[in-house]
Amino acid sequence: MGSPDDVAGPGSAVDAGLADLPASPRLDTAAAVDASTLLDGAAPPTSDGPGSGGPDTARPADAPFDAGTDVGSDTAASDALVFGTGRFGTPQVIPALANPDQDDDPALSGDGLELYFASYRAGGLGFEDIWVSRRASTSDAWGAPTRPPALSSTGRDKAPALSADGLRIWLASDRPGGAGADDIWTATRTCRTAACPWSTPVPALGINSPSGEGTPMVFAGGLRMALRQQGSGIDLYLSKRAGVTDAWGTPTAIVEINTNANESGPHVSVDGLRLYFDSNRSGNDEIFVSVWDAQQGRFGSPTALSELNSIFTDADISLTDDERIVVFSSTRSGNAEIYEARR
Numbered sequence: 384m385g386s387p388d389d390v391a392g393p394g395s396a397v398d399a400g401l402a403d404l405p406a407s408p409r410l411d412t413a414a415a416v417d418a419s420t421l422l423d424g425a426a427p428p429t430s431d432g433p434g435s436g437g438p439d440t441a442r443p444a445d446a447p448f449d450a451g452t453d454v455g456s457d458t459a460a461s462d463a464l465v466f467g468t469g470r471f472g473t474p475q476v477i478p479a480l481a482n483p484d485q486d487d488d489p490a491l492s493g494d495g496l497e498l499y500f501a502s503y504r505a506g507g508l509g510f511e512d513i514w515v516s517r518r519a520s521t522s523d524a525w526g527a528p529t530r531p532p533a534l535s536s537t538g539r540d541k542a543p544a545l546s547a548d549g550l551r552i553w554l555a556s557d558r559p560g561g562a563g564a565d566d567i568w569t570a571t572r573t574c575r576t577a578a579c580p581w582s583t584p585v586p587a588l589g590i591n592s593p594s595g596e597g598t599p600m601v602f603a604g605g606l607r608m609a610l611r612q613q614g615s616g617i618d619l620y621l622s623k624r625a626g627v628t629d630a631w632g633t634p635t636a637i638v639e640i641n642t643n644a645n646e647s648g649p650h651v652s653v654d655g656l657r658l659y660f661d662s663n664r665s666g667n668d669e670i671f672v673s674v675w676d677a678q679q680g681r682f683g684s685p686t687a688l689s690e691l692n693s694i695f696t697d698a699d700i701s702l703t704d705d706e707r708i709v710v711f712s713s714t715r716s717g718n719a720e721i722y723e724a725r726r
């Protein structure tokens with residue numbers, strides 16, 4: 384959120400409607416631009432799928448979004464999860480991350496012990512950079528943030544998101560070597576502690592275009608990516624791939640979610656049935672959730688998470704796997720900070 388590149392005029396597409404509407408024409412040719420040379424699975428480890436840990440890895444390749452009929456069919460894995468549906472408590476700023484500069488795009492690991500975010504703070508390489516904070520348990524305070532050396536550039540680096548196993552990171556950057564404007568980049572590591580450095584990010588294969596790609600959220604065992612794409616407006620899209628080393632397919636607009644206002648920052652629940660995102664459709668950025676309607680084969684009408692929202696910008700939601708801990712960015716204090724709430 385927040386940075387000047389985020390600002391765009393009203394979208395031209397009337398996106399309200401049924402899921403079988405075609406994707407915006409602006410994407411029809413753009414997605415193949417960078418598909419020729421760079422393979423996002425090339426750096427070790429070679430995938431974010433096998434061993435990626437989350438209970439989503441065993442789900443059918445076409446779930447969720449287009450096969451959301453198996454509510455409750457997961458067995459032991461999701462039985463251990465407690466999917467939150469109640470109201471969150473009052474959001475609290477995370478003191479260790481607070482800074483007079485802009486801090487946004489928080490991304491939790493599924494266990495809530497790592498928090499990646501974007502910041503303009505001193506100590507970076509220029510513009511926004513990717514930082515991380517850790518804690519020993521969800522009862523502990525977040526530690527002082529550090530900046531993983533490999534992840535940032537002198538350009539704009541933002542919107543980090545971890546794979547289910549935490550060994551792959553996705554981010555948006557306008558660094559050289561992409562397809563134009565912001566692109567999705569990805570890097571890997573071999574363990575989750577600071578002892579295992581991130582590899583140098585490479586462009587995600589097949590997803591990038593001359594338009595701005597951002598806020599990636601990869602789920603379903605690494606086979607689905609929800610993201611925002613900026614053309615005449617900012618909307619949410621979904622891309623699929625058959626295998627974790629394959630190129631991403633041409634993104635398709637999530638038409639039942641998108642409006643002429645901006646939609647950004649998707650977070651998909653582990654079971655694929657809840658899509659959290661932010662939108663300024665009500666006049667300022669607010670956080671919404673939409674629940675998959677299996678009968679209709681589309682997401683239902685979004686509901687604002689009013690207990691998280693304020694009259695200021697509230698965006699960039701990320702949750703733990705059990706959806707009981709949430710982080711997001713808000714300007715309610717006067718500058719963009721990272722907030723946490725629980726239910």
Ligand SMILES: [Ca+2]
Pocket residue numbers: 481482483484485486718719720
């Ligand atoms: Ca700040």
Ligand SMILES: [Ca+2]
Pocket residue numbers: 507508509510511512535536537538539540
């Ligand atoms: Ca940077």
Ligand SMILES: [Ca+2]
Pocket residue numbers: 561562563564565566591592593594595596
């Ligand atoms: Ca791009």
Ligand SMILES: [Ca+2]
Pocket residue numbers: 667668669692693694695696697
């Ligand atoms: Ca707001």
